[in-house]
Amino acid sequence: NAGVTQTPKFQVLKTGQSMTLQCAQDMNHEYMSWYRQDPGMGLRLIHYSVGAGITDQGEVPNGYNVSRSTTEDFPLRLLSAAPSQTSVYFCASGASSYNSPLHFGNGTRLTVT
Amino acid sequence: RKEVEQDPGPFNVPEGATVAFNCTYSNSASQSFFWYRQDCRKEPKLLMSVYSSGNEDGRFTAQLNRASQYISLLIRDSKLSDSATYLCVVNEGGGADGLTFGKGTHLIIQP
Numbered sequence: 001n002a003g004v005t006q007t008p009k010f011q012v013l014k015t016g017q018s019m020t021l022q023c024a025q026d027m028n029h030e031y032m033s034w035y036r037q038d039p040g041m042g043l044r045l046i047h048y049s050v051g052a053g054i055t056d057q058g059e060v061p062n063g064y065n066v067s068r069s070t071t072e073d074f075p076l077r078l079l080s081a082a083p084s085q086t087s088v089y090f091c092a093s094g095a096s097s098y099n100s101p102l103h104f105g106n107g108t109r110l111t112v113t
Numbered sequence: 114r115k116e117v118e119q120d121p122g123p124f125n126v127p128e129g130a131t132v133a134f135n136c137t138y139s140n141s142a143s144q145s146f147f148w149y150r151q152d153c154r155k156e157p158k159l160l161m162s163v164y165s166s167g168n169e170d171g172r173f174t175a176q177l178n179r180a181s182q183y184i185s186l187l188i189r190d191s192k193l194s195d196s197a198t199y200l201c202v203v204n205e206g207g208g209a210d211g212l213t214f215g216k217g218t219h220l221i222i223q224p
Contacts, residue, residue: 035214040216041216042200042214042215042216042217043157043200043214090156090157099144099145099204101147101159101162102157102159102212103159104156104157104158105156106155106156107154107155107156
């Protein structure tokens with residue numbers, strides 16, 4: 001059972017570089033989301049999607065783009081990396097946005113120098 | 114602003130003891146409540162959903178108190194493997210902007 005697959009696990013970027021964090025789920029979940037987790041801050045929602053073709057901003061969307069062309073995939077793009085984006089990123093999916101539990105990927109540890 | 118508050122701890126508890134911690138939420142219209150467990154440098158994993166009538170799963174009991182707007186987690190006969198951070202998760206918005214996570218309570222079970 002693959003569940004939610006995130007790649008890469010680790011990434012180091014220089015300031016100004018761009019990259020895409022990949023997320024795929026095989027549970028046919030409509031809801032997918034991206035979180036970042038920083039020490040002392042808890043998990044914060046970056047972007048989310050309630051179905052293919054639909055995306056919306058969460059609490060901390062600046063500097064990130066998402067798209068949802070298929071139910072399975074929900075990539076997160078960093079447009080121009082900044083040191084403030086150094087964090088651990090988690091992708092999650094769920095059967096619905098509010099009353100079903102989320103399944104998380106293993107996380108991506110991103111360092112921006 | 115959505116608020117989900119937890120005591121960060123750490124709670125240092127001897128093996129075999131019972132430990133409980135609470136989580137408060139700000140929106141009285143919140144509908145869904147969960148406890149997640151997160152091990153160091155790993156992803157959060159669902160521990161249990163919290164139902165209005167309270168629910169139990171083995172050594173774990175979750176309660177919801179809507180009047181005082183908090184949920185609780187009780188762990189009986191604690192094991193070394195229970196050492197983790199426990200995240201309280203609430204659907205504060207009631208909509209598609211998802212769930213609000215507390216910052217977590219760090220639990221350390223000592224032999």
